[in-house]
Amino acid sequence: MGNTEHGWPECVSCGSGSLLPRSDFGGQGESILYKAWACSNPDCGFNLKIRNGDIYLNEPIASGAGYSPRQR
Numbered sequence: 001m002g003n004t005e006h007g008w009p010e011c012v013s014c015g016s017g018s019l020l021p022r023s024d025f026g027g028q029g030e031s032i033l034y035k036a037w038a039c040s041n042p043d044c045g046f047n048l049k050i051r052n053g054d055i056y057l058n059e060p061i062a063s064g065a066g067y068s069p070r071q072r
Helices: none
Strands: 019-025 031-039 047-051 054-057
Touching: none
Parallel strands: none
Antiparallel strands: 019 031, 031 047, 047 054
16 A cells, blocks of 8 residues: 555555655746646556646656746
């Protein structure tokens, strides 16, 4: 079973990780809570994302190593 110590749901794919919520910012800078969920087990990679009301499963996950903030 997944780690439910913090109340996060068990991963529906591997059953050994927990689904952790991910938040983001919308186009106008507003906070969007729980826009995505990702498995805590790095070997699993299961993720669920909401974009424009549509649900996407298991999209590629980038490491973020090459990320550079946009200039404003």
